[in-house]
Amino acid sequence: NDVSRKSCEQNLSRGPGASIMIVVGGARESIETQPGHADLVLGDRKGFVKMALRKGASLVPVFSFGENDIFGIYHSKNLTSW
Numbered sequence: 001n002d003v004s005r006k007s008c009e010q011n012l013s014r015g016p017g018a019s020i021m022i023v024v025g026g027a028r029e030s031i032e033t034q035p036g037h038a039d040l041v042l043g044d045r046k047g048f049v050k051m052a053l054r055k056g057a058s059l060v061p062v063f064s065f066g067e068n069d070i071f072g073i074y075h076s077k078n079l080t081s082w
Contacts, residue, residue, distance in 0.1 A: 012055045033068045
């Protein structure tokens with residue numbers, strides 16, 4: 001499964017108790033991380049909210065504190081030039 005609209009709709013249509021988890025910031029957010037910072041990459045990524053409303057699914061926001069301080073990231077201009 002992926003986070004495409006089709007995949008999400010199929011998973012939410014499986015019946016009661018069906019759920020999906022989406023890391024909204026995705027790879028970009030994980031690559032641009034820095035120790036001591038909690039920078040979220042949201043932009044125009046709100047289609048999942050609209051889909052949840054249409055499908056009657058609950059939204060459970062989750063935020064992980066301090067994870068940017070645990071893992072080291074190699075920063076390269078080639079990787080962060082979105």
